[in-house]
Amino acid sequence: MEKGYLHQIHPVLPVKNVLAALFFYVNKLGFDIAFADDDKDPKYAGIRRDDIEIHLQWHDEAEWELTVDRPMLRIVTQHIDSLFEEYKTKDVFHKDTSLKETPWGTKEFSFYDIYKNGLTFYTSVS
Template identity: 70%
Template sequence: MKSTEQFLSVHPVLAVKDVLASIGFYVHNLGFTLAFADDAKDPKYAGIRRGNVEIHLQWHDASEWEHTVDRPMLRFLVSNTADLFEEYKNKGMFHAQTSLKETAWGTKEFAFYDLDKNGLTFYEDV
């Protein structure tokens, strides 16, 4: 039997300590826009969007943050890593050792962490 469903998109949900602060980080520093929030003043769940990418941010209590090594790493396929690298560098988004690198697996990429140590890698195929 042939399946008729098609996967059209995925919206990863990142656990965050402060949804409002995370919205600010992604909107003001990374160029995302607010897609929705469950509450304007004290959101516990929100979505942010840039281009065709949408990420959801979900509040988690501090007691759930004991293990920092199991934070997710998101990989964003972008069309021009050099321009995006410069945009984020000019906003002071990463430390001096962060660099735009060509990898052995055929990509050009850079990476850093958000406020809650979720890993963000931006890459393009070369």
């Protein structure tokens, strides 16, 4: 019998409005819509760019009143300088977003989506 092999991961991010989240990821970050459970008022959808897929799931407004840490995704990236320049023109960064080398051997930048889910894009420099 062959050993089990982990092939991919599709993280699910909580969002208040799936259509608004789709607009952000498609128009600001260059993702494509992979699927949606409804064309007009989706509650669950997937987006894809290159080799990654992220799922977006609607959560009731009342759930956002709780002080809960939002997910932070670390996305391995090729051509990090080009991606940083692309996103810099899309008005998605906060004032302190920068591309930097870290003490743990990566070059990376981070920002939040419209629902405060963290996105870090990085590449190894060692």
